[in-house]
Amino acid sequence: MGPDTGELETPSLVDLAVARLRADILSGGIEPGERLIEEQLTRRFGISRAPLREALRLLGQQGLVDHFPRRGARVATLTDADLRELYGVRDVLERYAVEQSFPIDDPRRLVALGAQLEAMRAADRVGDRFAMAEAHRNFHVALVGLANNRQLAWVHESVLVKTQLYMAINLRREADDGHGADNVARHQRLYDTITGVEADADVVLAELSTHGARQYI
Known part of the structure; x- marks a missing residue:
């Protein structure tokens, strides 16, 4: 929380998006290979694209999201x-x-x-x-x-x-x-x-x- 306004700071928004998406992915709510559409996710979480993209980047580091140039992000798949x-x-x-x-x-x-x-x-x-x-x-x-x-x-x-x-x-x-x-x-x-x-x-x-x-x- 901010010290005066009570607004969520950007790192908190990133953490929120990571936690929500991670839970959806690991519970099977979002299936492997499913496309992660930024417009839908920003509306769902009530955040802008910047914290969402950072969350997707962090999930990529965890091996849960694959990023494709000009094609966006998808839930990772395993052979x-x-x-x-x-x-x-x-x-x-x-x-x-x-x-x-x-x-x-x-x-x-x-x-x-x-x-x-x-x-x-x-x-x-x-x-x-x-x-x-x-x-x-x-x-x-x-x-x-x-x-x-x-x-x-x-x-x-x-x-x-x-x-x-x-x-x-x-x-x-x-x-x-x-x-x-x-x-x-x-x-x-x-x-x-x-x-x-x-x-x-x-x-x-x-x-x-x-x-x-x-x-x-």
Whole structure:
């Protein structure tokens, strides 16, 4: 907010547009390949073209929007090959994080992991696809966060955002088919393994290998 007028400053308008568009894309509300028409979006958000274009630029950096000269912007698409590569990188990063995290010497380090599992369960109860996708992503962010490695966390999250673009379609299908609870159950099993009294890196890696992270391909 401005100090005197109460008007939104330009950076706030950019943040608003990024948040709204990101939510639409990652919830499946806007599908991969769909054109993002500036005139429609400026009317919808009540903003000018300058903050909207900056928001689209930032979403492009996140891998969620593709820009084409003289053809505007579209929601990014991923090929099957892209997905296989992304999930392969994700597997490597998460396994490395587990290897670096155990033994867990302070139970407080597991609080974020448990909170995201509860968020997934709450989203499933109300059928909120976007909240489910965000909690799913944040669960894995928290898993990698156990390694306390900022560079690892940054690379991992950039991969997760791109895969969530594809996962949104499948999470919608899961919700329509009543399979959201299966997603929660898989993460509950992984959480129980991580927090178990006999948990060590080998035990968690064994569970992670059967976790089903690639089921969205």
